[in-house]
Amino acid sequence: MTTSAQRRPVVSLGSPLLIAAIVLVALNLRAPLVAVSPVVDAIRADLGVSAAVAGLLTSLPVLAFALASPPASWMIGRLGPERAMLVGLGVLGVGTVLRSSDGVAGALFGTVLIGAGITVGNIVMPVVIGRDFPHRSGALLGIYTATMNVGSMITLSLTVPIAAGVGWRIALCTWLVFAVAAVIVWQLATRRREESPQDLPDDGAGPARAPGRRLVPWLLLLAFGGQSFSYYGLTAWLPEILRDLRGLDAASAGTASSLFQILAVAGALVTPLVARRASLRLAFIPVAAGFLALPGGLLVAPGLWPVWCSLAGAAQGGGFTVIFAAVLAASRDATENRRTAAFVQGGGYLVGALGPWLVGAVHEAGSPPSWQGPLAVVLGALVVLAVAGWSAVTRLRTQ
Structure with a gap:
């Protein structure tokens, strides 16, 4: 059983601000992926790639979700969900910029980084919701899920008009605004929390079961x-x-x-x-x-x-x-x-x-x-x- 000496005190978070942070993070967990679909023809023409290669820009992230889940879980356990989420958003941001850089290799590697960054959020969000809102977890899971779909609809609707004016590269980078906003609000909402970087605090129920x-x-x-x-x-x-x-x-x-x-x-x-x-x-x-x-x-x-x-x-x-x-x-x-x-x-x-x-x-x-x-x-x-x-x-x- 975990003793009080093994845990560091946890400072209560401001619930409204943390909910806002969860919503902003959720906007980033699908939107960067679906933004590719409306401009895939422009991407193919610009990069000179086949439909199969262009399809990797939407299929690679799903594979990254699967392969990156174990290392993402390990990182969250070591850093704690607060700092791990900032790392994930940072990786997502780097991937978004790299995807719009010149060349097929950059586009594909950037896409993999986007998938890896999103994987961290996929795991962190249910953990934070369950830990900090145990009596409202169902409702917040619903809001979190709905917000991911809202983010997808926003990028599906607006990427083409933006690309028509500034090109697909800048259009895809436009959605970095979601990541920047999420980083700022997440940092504000979680900066007072103190927890062991070795793992997440539990309720004293005993060693976690595999x-x-x-x-x-x-x-x-x-x-x-x-x-x-x-x-x-x-x-x-x-x-x-x-x-x-x-x-x-x-x-x-x-x-x-x-x-x-x-x-x-x-x-x-x-x-x-x-x-x-x-x-x-x-x-x-x-x-x-x-x-x-x-x-x-x-x-x-x-x-x-x-x-x-x-x-x-x-x-x-x-x-x-x-x-x-x-x-x-x-x-x-x-x-x-x-x-x-x-x-x-x-x-x-x-x-x-x-x-x-x-x-x-x-x-x-x-x-x-x-x-x-x-x-x-x-x-x-x-x-x-x-x-x-x-x-x-x-x-x-x-x-």
Whole structure:
């Protein structure tokens, strides 16, 4: 058991300022990645690269999420989440500038650095929310998740107009404003906290349990893997799926993709309310059902695509919130929370990185190519999400 002599005193943080810092950090955790999509043609033309190489600018960060999670978790344990988050934002900023520097190598290496910097935030945010807001963790996880999607929508909407005036390089660097603001407010919100740099303070529950030796973290890894695979697979291919299945033009197909992204904000905000008033198990049911509705609905009734895209959009926002609320519930202290979050994210994002590639490969393998096979693959991944997620949330009381 940890004794008082082993812990340093922790000074209470100003809650409103810390919440503002969490929101500003969240704006940085997806926006720099999706900003590439609207200007990818300009990037290809300027750098003289193929579509496959340009695709690495969006797929490499997801792989970085997986591979960088263990070292990021170690660094957070050594430095503490406050200082580690500043390091992560610094790496993200350097990567953003390097991505817009001259040359393909700089663009790719900068993209990897962006992914590594974001990985730190992916792990730090649930840890800080669970540690500093134990009675409001569900609501703040929802706000955090919703803000990531808001950041994505801002960059998707404004990168093209900015690039039209100043070029894609400066347009992508414009979003450094989010990182600078996050650094300033995060530093102000956390500068009074004093904690051991060796690890996060816990509640005296005993040595942290290894996540790989417990069932619930494995179930949550499978659930998050199913969610990540489906999200990234559908995000990459949904416009083309709808163009082929329904004959939609590019604008209409883009509207469908927007529904899938925008409704995530509603799902992220509503799901914690259901979990708080009822239970995490009850909150998980519409998440699983809503996400399953998209590939299942497109297979049996593609004409109702606006309904399926809306349901799945809300579900994918709610699913992220439920899974990491379950990570908090399955952890006895901040150290265990950090290790479990890294374990779940490392494995889950590794599976997620396969989504766009496997969905596209199954499509091209058809003779003639069709979307029934890829949609069945996504449906299978979501069944894994449903089964593993339900098994995890029903076991939380016994862990």
